[in-house]
Amino acid sequence: MPLPISAKKALLEWKLYLFIVPSLFAVGLFSYFPAASAIYHSFFRWSGGDVKEFIGFDNFTAILQDHVFWNSFITIGILVVANVFKMIPSIFLAVLIHRLTSDRWQYWYRVLVVLPMIVPGLVTLFIWKFFFDPNFGVLNNVLDATGIKTLLVSIDGLFNWGIFQAGIPIAWLGEPSLIVPSLIIWGFPWIGAVGVLIFLAGLQSIGTEVYEAADLDGVTPFQKFLHIELPLIMTQVRLMFVLMIIGTLQGYGLQFLLLGEEGGPGGKGMVPGLWMFNRAFLAGEFGYACALGLFLFVFILILTMINNKYVRVDK
């Protein structure tokens, strides 16, 4: 912790503070002003024009009775839990790259992981959309070719789901019960370049003496992962965890592109962000959408605070 200094000393070279003014101005204009505007407009019935009617807390009380909004948290809850598991492949890949003895190969694997980042996210989304195509998509072709489809049809017959039927291609995004599984499958094998690089940075800070000591003690590779590597990259895991929660709760691009503005059949793909978008741009209820955004902000803030308080990393 830096030592406290007197106000006189702090203001001795006051001109230096001017250097942060442009940054402060930009942050204020582009981050805080829109947020403040959203807070202000959440108290109005406003449809994006210049006419607005002050309605106090009506938008917030309406949120409490908005079953679409609350139901969307069920979907988002499932996606958050799934995303926790979807972090595992990135951790494993980072460990595998870290353990490569050849620096040259380590470099090339890092390049291979980073390369897909060049492909715009939208292109990846479109490719996946094609994978899910019921008639010509890769996913259904693979399931047909491997016989998994037949297995799924048999299981369906046992439990009477009515989802998988012989001779009818699986409508991954057209059948309500398959929407959340499709959103989970999306991105397989779930290796995020940013995640791998962050975990790798954490792994590289582990001293070689730790590994040497472990080798002398006859520790197996898996035990090394469990008792050395994983505990020592928990700071990075926690960072990714927080970013993932925020990203999942705020995000709606995937659902919007794959399922449309209504959240797909049965509204099963409706997430809070998409509902906010729907209210603003389809219903023209911008004031209500601002209130939803504010609600979401508070929710994420509370989750992050809980995470910071209870998900501790003991070094």
Place this chain on the structure above:
Amino acid sequence: MERILNTIGLSLLALCFVISLSRIAMLNFGERTEAGDKVIEIRMAHWQLEGGIRTAIDAMAKEYMKRHPGVRITQIPIPERIYRNWLITQLVGGTAPDIIQVGMGSTDEHMARFFVPLTDIAQKPNPYNKGNDFENTPLRDTFFDGMLGGFNQNLLEYYGVPISGHTTRLYVNLDLLEEITGSKNLPKTYEELLALTKQVDDFSQNGGRQIIPIAGSRYNSPILMNTLFISQTQKKMLELGPPGTLTENAARTTEALFEGDWGLDSHEVRSGLGLMREIAEEMQPGFMQVTRDDASFYFVQGRALMIVTGSWDATSISQQAGFPFAATQIPLPSKQHPHYGNNVVGIFTEAGGTAGMSLGLTRASKHPEVATDFLLFLAGRETNQLFTNTSKWLPSVLGVEPDPQAKPFMMQAEGYNPGFPLVGPSGRADTNRLIANNFHLLVGPSGSVEQFVAAIRPNFIPYLLIDLEREERVIIQGIQRMDVQLAALAEVARSKPEDAMAQAKFDMISAATSARDRTAYFQQHLIRKAKDRVQQDSK
């Protein structure tokens, strides 16, 4: 060596920076004409990314710039998927282009607040018709629809200049049709269409290629299904009273719904939904998850025999399809159909159709007089001819000869009024969401009409009520906005009785406000009826 490479890299970076800087400076300080005047830039945004349209707009812009060397027209094509939010953010943010295509995502309030009414210019002759027989004709009378495509029914003002006509058609791959049926005869009735789809199924099952009878998507399928649905409410609409127009009278049909004249259990609605389900079985499984582009690919790649879409897709399809295709009116059940024929009056007239691709002038325009002039240029007969020849789209101006490729899409004037849809105006966000969220129950492999109706029944009227209340708020806000203007004009007219212009403007706005008042009262009447229905249903 490293030093040389670094120098090259730095030089390249510096060069790019200088080019970018000069470009920005040029845009900000403005280009100059040869005479030294500042070049005026008019930006025009639209969502028509279909083949041919951007080329046509470029051709028209080029022609305009040739006549007006001091003006540069810049086209901004925006994808349909994001148009709605792009438009609103641009309007609210004050960064909207001069000219914007209207009709998607712009509410009445947005129109009144952010767009310039074009009623004045609609009532005067178009200078770009000088020399032809429209020389002295008011602009609005030069369009086949009386410029209704640019008219806002609630605000009672013209807010757009429409430059194209459009119809919806069933497109058929002729080579494939001949291969499957041995002839090139197009289906004329729903019965023939269904028989053709059975032939396609047989063809696929008997060792032929796997062919989809009708390529469906969440964009294309509703066009076909809604057309079939309204064939079943055709007779009912006439029973509800003369609609007064050649299209649906949404207010009247909504009122009739609340009065119990029709509903989810009436046989017309059940028949319409039954037709929708029946035709859905002839599209590829899971079609509601497929987008418009994917469905078009199925058709142009020869994987589907037919597709239903608008005349706006004809150019794109002809550019991509390696086969001849024909376009015909969507076949409806004939009056002789044993199950569906009883509700049908006859083929639909397309005479009630309005012109499309309506272009509005925004208040954010720095050069409204130039932008208005460009709009008038686009609406001139000569320019509209250039438009149809280049884009192959239907023209909107009377007397313009459609391009031969556009002729199969010309509106068929003969026929009867179409019926009414289940939901009505597309702006009814919550009711439309209810339908969209449960549509799989109607068209899914294990769905049925009963399941669909049972799922939407509890919320159908309540959601309609929410939508109506929202519409009413928008109408009231529109009236409130005009009050200030009306009061100011009244004061001017009182203090300066000699100012005939102020008096005329006052009279016009006063008449428009009275009409809006009537609309608001009728909306409140509908809301009361809806509330009564909700109460009745809850008992």
